[in-house]
Structure formats: C-alpha cells, structure tokens
Amino acid sequence: MAFPDLQSFMAQLEARGELVRVSVPVDRDLEITEIADRLVKSGGPAVLFEHVKGSDFPLVIGLMGTRERMALAVGEPDLDALAARVRNLMDLKAGGGLGGLLSNLPKLKDAASLPPRRVSRAPVQEVVWRGDEVDLGKLPILKCWPLDGGPFVTLPLVITKDPETGERNMGMYRMQVMGPRETGMHWQRHKTGARHLEKAKRLGQRLEVAVALGGDPALVYAATAPLPPVPGLDEFALAGYLRGARYPVVQGVTVDLDVPANAEFILEGYVDPNEAWQPEGPFGDHTGFYTLQDLYPRFHVTAITMRRDPVYPATIVGRPPMEDAYLIEASERLFLPAAQLILPEIVDYHMPPAGVAHNLVVVSIRKHFPGHAYKVAQGLLGLGQMMFAKVVVVVDEGVRVTDLAGVWREVAQKAVPGRDTLTTRGPIDVLDHSSRAWSYGGKLIIDATSKFPEEAGQAVMSRDDAATALTEGFSVAQAAELPVVPGVVAQRQTDDGYWFVSVAKTVAGQASVVAEALAASEAARGVRHLLLTDEFTDVQDLQDVWWTILNNVDAERDVRVVGDLLVWDGTRKLPEEGFSRAWPEKIVMDPQVRAKVEARWHLYGLRDEWR
Structure with a gap:
C-alpha cells in the first residue's frame, strides 16, 4: 500500500x-x-x-x-517480502521469443x-x-x-x-x-x-x-x-x-x-x-x-x-535498540538480492542492533571449498557501505543469522582462536570512537563454518563432537572458583564458552594484566572468548556486553589470542596507551528527566506496559 x-x-x-x-x-x-x-x-x-x-x-x-x-x-x-520484490525486478528474462518479452512487461512497468x-x-x-x-x-x-x-x-x-x-x-x-x-x-x-x-x-x-x-x-x-x-x-x-x-x-x-x-x-x-x-x-x-x-x-x-x-x-538515536534498527533491517532485505547477485553463495545476512549497523555483520553461506568463508567476507567488505563493517562472522547456511546468542554459540564451537580468525584493515565509520585512526582501523573476520580437512589441521571435529567437548571443558571451568583480580568489578561465565568481565580501568595496560591473569587461571579451561568491558556494562546482559565490546574495540589492536582464548579488550583506551583522541561517554538520560516522565506517565495517556 x-x-x-x-x-x-x-x-x-x-x-x-x-x-x-x-x-x-x-x-x-x-x-x-x-x-x-x-x-x-x-x-x-x-x-x-x-x-x-x-x-x-x-x-x-x-x-x-x-x-x-x-x-x-x-x-x-513484511520485510522479507521486500527482498523478494527486488529479486523479481532483477530477474528480467532474456530470449524466449515474444512470450519471453511479454513476461517482462510487469517488471519493466515497475522499472519505468x-x-x-x-x-x-x-x-x-x-x-x-x-x-x-x-x-x-x-x-x-x-x-x-x-x-x-x-x-x-x-x-x-x-x-x-x-x-x-x-x-x-x-x-x-x-x-x-x-x-x-x-x-x-x-x-x-x-x-x-x-x-x-x-x-x-x-x-x-x-x-x-x-x-x-x-x-x-x-x-x-x-x-x-x-x-x-x-x-x-x-x-x-x-x-x-x-x-x-x-x-x-x-x-x-x-x-x-x-x-x-x-x-x-x-x-x-x-x-x-x-x-x-x-x-x-x-x-x-x-x-x-x-x-x-x-x-x-x-x-x-x-x-x-x-x-x-x-x-x-x-526520530531519536542512541543506545540500541532504536528506531534506526528497523531502517537498517529494511536496507538489509532490500539489498540482499544484490549481494547474492555478486556473491551467490550467500544465504542470508544480518546486522544486529548490538552492532549498530557497521560494527557486526553475520552472514550465512553455502560452503563448497576451503577458505570459502574468507572469500565471502572479504567480498562483502568491498561492497559499498559494507566497507565500514568492523567484525564479519561467517556461519553455515542452516544457522539463523538473526539469533545473536545462537551465532555466538556457533563461533565458540567452530572457530578456533587464531586458526579461524583473520585480522585486516580498512575504512571505518567516522563515528567509530575506538579505531586506530579517524575513519581507519582494524577489521576481524571469524570463520564459524564447518571445516574441511584442509582448514582444521590435525583434529577434525563434527558439530556435535565440538559441542560435547566444549560443554565438558566448561564444566571444569564452572567447577573452578572465578579468580579475584584487581580492577574486576563483575564477571560471568556462560555455558557456551564465553567469559564476560567488567573492569574499572584506571591505569594504562590494566586490561592486558587482567587478561593474562584470567587466561592463566583454572577457570579459563573450556573458555573460548574472554570479553573485557567497562565498569558500566551489565555482564548478565548479552546485548549490553556485545554492544560495548563492538563499539570499544579496534580489531587489530584490541582482539588477540592469549593461550587458548580470544581476548576482546573493550575497555576505555587511555592517552598513555597511545590513544590520542578523547574517549566519549555512553548516553545516559538525566535522572531528573527520567523521574519527571515517570511521574507524568499517567498524564500522557500511555499504557503502563510501555513505560
């Protein structure tokens, strides 16, 4: 309509x-x-x-x-229908005599x-x-x-x-x-x-x-x-x-x-x-x-x-999810057929709200050969505004790209830190405050697809075997007491191989000291990813953790392998660490305004479940 x-x-x-x-x-x-x-x-x-x-x-x-x-x-x-409509417009038939030409008329009317x-x-x-x-x-x-x-x-x-x-x-x-x-x-x-x-x-x-x-x-x-x-x-x-x-x-x-x-x-x-x-x-x-x-x-x-x-x-923008998340999703659906025209192995892709459009792209593919995930990821990074993507995660075609928790489970199960991660550089959105230089910084590709023998080294594990090994390893970690490390405000380990740690950072190099101490502890057994966030992050909230991490890392500078872990340093970067730009604040509403709106909610005529 x-x-x-x-x-x-x-x-x-x-x-x-x-x-x-x-x-x-x-x-x-x-x-x-x-x-x-x-x-x-x-x-x-x-x-x-x-x-x-x-x-x-x-x-x-x-x-x-x-x-x-x-x-x-x-x-x-629905928004998926938008992709189908664009795909239909792009699929103009050639040949087929008069009947073939006439079949194009409705599409040409759209184009006209x-x-x-x-x-x-x-x-x-x-x-x-x-x-x-x-x-x-x-x-x-x-x-x-x-x-x-x-x-x-x-x-x-x-x-x-x-x-x-x-x-x-x-x-x-x-x-x-x-x-x-x-x-x-x-x-x-x-x-x-x-x-x-x-x-x-x-x-x-x-x-x-x-x-x-x-x-x-x-x-x-x-x-x-x-x-x-x-x-x-x-x-x-x-x-x-x-x-x-x-x-x-x-x-x-x-x-x-x-x-x-x-x-x-x-x-x-x-x-x-x-x-x-x-x-x-x-x-x-x-x-x-x-x-x-x-x-x-x-x-x-x-x-x-x-x-x-x-x-x-x-409109307003700010801490996700916001209205712009749905505008971004519409663009995803609109341009999916064009991306598939260039990279036909793409099944679907998604830019989750936690990644605020440019920080995280999840793409599922039909994989046919070793290195296929890197081929697709690097192809995506060459497409228009996709050049601003900071982290690209590639998963198998059966994975639902809109399920953020499920995607990170796939990463833990199928992507070995160092072996299945690739760091590169390129253009970065000018609004990114963490990049190594203004509008230029590091990018990370994670291959979370099932591996061919050529990609997996000596050990080739099925998906079920990997999940079992990870769960068994993590049960050891959960049995161990989480270590007490200076500066750590809160921490949580998940049952799929992630360790979320909130750090009150006060001195240069503190994140590296914390990471080394945690990686060397018994509690690190079975963990694949160690995520260090700022002290304002709720480690119980998956969206909050990833939103902070993805905003606060330059992939080349802040994501590295320590032992068997991939460490993401999402803490504030200090001038003493060679970061010359000012570090911005997270958006928080004035408490007095929040109290005012709370007190006036019944006057607005809005339902309680919306408050």
Whole structure:
C-alpha cells in the first residue's frame, strides 16, 4: 500500500492502534526523548505530541519504530517480502521469443516508475517564510540527550546536486541548530554531500541545499538507504519504485533543486564552501555513545516552505535498540538480492542492533571449498557501505543469522582462536570512537563454518563432537572458583564458552594484566572468548556486553589470542596507551528527566506496559 504523504501514513497507523496522541504539553528538551526511548524499547506505538512547548506545530516520532511499521512504510506485508520484490525486478528474462518479452512487461512497468514527476503546485509550498520570517526556533526541534551541543534536526532529507553532472543526492545527516537561520551540516568524509561541496569549492560557487522534513514514508526510508552507484538510481527513484508510482517533486522557491511536493516542511538555503567550518556537537549518536565536538560546514536557511497544517517529524538515536534498527533491517532485505547477485553463495545476512549497523555483520553461506568463508567476507567488505563493517562472522547456511546468542554459540564451537580468525584493515565509520585512526582501523573476520580437512589441521571435529567437548571443558571451568583480580568489578561465565568481565580501568595496560591473569587461571579451561568491558556494562546482559565490546574495540589492536582464548579488550583506551583522541561517554538520560516522565506517565495517556 502506497501513502501519498506522511499524514496519511499517520492516519493509517492510528486506525491500526499503532499511533497515539499525547495532548498535554511536553518539553522538546529531553522529555520527548525519554518518552520515545521507552516506547521504542517496549515495542510501543508512534506518538503525535499535539502540544510541544514553545512551538505551534505538533511533533510525531517513532513512525517506523517496529518491524511491522517499517514493512508498512515500504508497502510490504513484511520485510522479507521486500527482498523478494527486488529479486523479481532483477530477474528480467532474456530470449524466449515474444512470450519471453511479454513476461517482462510487469517488471519493466515497475522499472519505468522510477524517475520523479515534476509538478507545478505542491502542498509543501502552501505557506512560505522568507528573510526575517525564517526562524528555526518556531519548529519543535529536539534536544535529545543531556550532553548534546544543542537542538538537532534528526530526520532531515538533505538534497543536493552535483555541480558538474547535475546528479541528485538525498541523505540523512543530522543538523544542529546554531541560530534562527543557521544549522550545522554533518557531512562526513565518505558522504556524497561532502563530495558535492568539494566540487562546488573547486568551481568557486555556493552549494544549494534543500532539506525536506516529511514526505511519504517510502521517501523517508529511501534517504537512509545505501544506494549502489547505478546511473539513474537515486533516492527519489527508489521511493518511486517502493510506492509504485513516479515521485512528485516541485522546484524550490529560492533554490534550483527538486524537492518532494508532499513533504511537511522544506528548508531551503546554501552552504558556502569558502566559509570557515564551525564546531558541531556533541551529539548522542546511533552508536549509543556521544560523538564529540568537531568542525563541520554551516547551512544558511533562506526560506522555509510548508503545508498549511504541517506536522514536524522526528526520530531519536542512541543506545540500541532504536528506531534506526528497523531502517537498517529494511536496507538489509532490500539489498540482499544484490549481494547474492555478486556473491551467490550467500544465504542470508544480518546486522544486529548490538552492532549498530557497521560494527557486526553475520552472514550465512553455502560452503563448497576451503577458505570459502574468507572469500565471502572479504567480498562483502568491498561492497559499498559494507566497507565500514568492523567484525564479519561467517556461519553455515542452516544457522539463523538473526539469533545473536545462537551465532555466538556457533563461533565458540567452530572457530578456533587464531586458526579461524583473520585480522585486516580498512575504512571505518567516522563515528567509530575506538579505531586506530579517524575513519581507519582494524577489521576481524571469524570463520564459524564447518571445516574441511584442509582448514582444521590435525583434529577434525563434527558439530556435535565440538559441542560435547566444549560443554565438558566448561564444566571444569564452572567447577573452578572465578579468580579475584584487581580492577574486576563483575564477571560471568556462560555455558557456551564465553567469559564476560567488567573492569574499572584506571591505569594504562590494566586490561592486558587482567587478561593474562584470567587466561592463566583454572577457570579459563573450556573458555573460548574472554570479553573485557567497562565498569558500566551489565555482564548478565548479552546485548549490553556485545554492544560495548563492538563499539570499544579496534580489531587489530584490541582482539588477540592469549593461550587458548580470544581476548576482546573493550575497555576505555587511555592517552598513555597511545590513544590520542578523547574517549566519549555512553548516553545516559538525566535522572531528573527520567523521574519527571515517570511521574507524568499517567498524564500522557500511555499504557503502563510501555513505560
């Protein structure tokens, strides 16, 4: 089902009981974030806040905050159906005479719906603010987390055009409000918007920018999708394919850019490439940590256009799971057929929420020869934004890639530390705070597939034999008393070969001392992986442990074999250890805000099970 705009999607969600209204006044600073965070983590509904303090506009949040709502947004009964739809489009038949050609017609009709459609009048231009009328403070823009540098636009669809080729790009880049008519523009070094700005600078011209807030949900999703470099395929085209009709666009009133005609708001303006970059941040990011202040370009707003009765759309990011997990899953399903076209041995893949998209990729394969797992993993690392993946785990085709606990059992049973692990280097997401250098660091490939004799050395074990050996070895470990080591705050061993250890680190080299002491103890017998985390990690919580570990390791520097163990050093890295950058804080809400929301929950009209 296609939705003509965001408000029609909201109406459908409300009819299904998946959107609720909060009529009491709420604060845009932190209070909305605390409510929305509770709702997304409990599987609750989207929310329309009808009265946001300091603004005349309502705010909606959490529209794609469940797997079911995400599927509805892209017009499918479930996200797996999205992969099937794309696979069908790619499978154009050649030959077969007239009958073969005619069989392609429905697919070609889908493909023909891709280019956007220019219209002369648009709902988003019913009201126009120019000059001194422009005031971003009138919009209910959120301050999401306590240490944020200010309010941020969190769901912007940022539109630019290549100054040389005219090729369009739309991306979702956070925007910190820096004044009534100015924001930051968080164009990271690998992003298309940054390349457009570089070209504009070489040509000695400003870069025009338009920022859409809203549009139908297919377009909001498309702005986040990692599109391959295919001529004619841009975000408007993808949204057109998902909605089954050419996307309506209109020319901006002050910029020569096509903007979505059905958006709620459009911010028009420019970035001057010759202007000094400004401090932006900190920001509580999708990693669950704050990204620290850095320099980014400044966006100047020359006009704001809108509907007569617009709704301001927002999202929050932070400690997973969050709404972005479902956007990521949609991209997984959308691009699975393309990955299989290049690497046909891939059965499935998944980027678990604990890995916040780029930190962990689990891929299942049909294995045919020794080294096949490494072939697939390294092939994946060469595909588009998959280059940012930090840890790639390869499992057999019968393993469910979405079962994180099951995947790590496979790793313990089938991947011998050192023998079945491979460390390499490559590009790293610029938001990664632990990499050896900014946007460059280590990567780890783990081969957790069943082994051929050539891969297994002298001992070849079946899956059942490996599980039995591991369990027997671990029973010895559980019988031994866990050692007391200075700095260790909490520790837990699991029945599948993992040892989770929380360390209050105070001096350089402390993690190595702890690892050596634990690895040499009797309690290490039967253990395959020793995970050292910070003192704020709950060792009883598998998701919390892996989220911390995957955020805090550079695979080349921090993952090593000690004895028979693979040690993951997920502790904070210190300047004395050669780490020159500041280490960020984990995102935690202000206790006073939490108490305020708890006390007001009954006033919001929200169910107790969502709190």
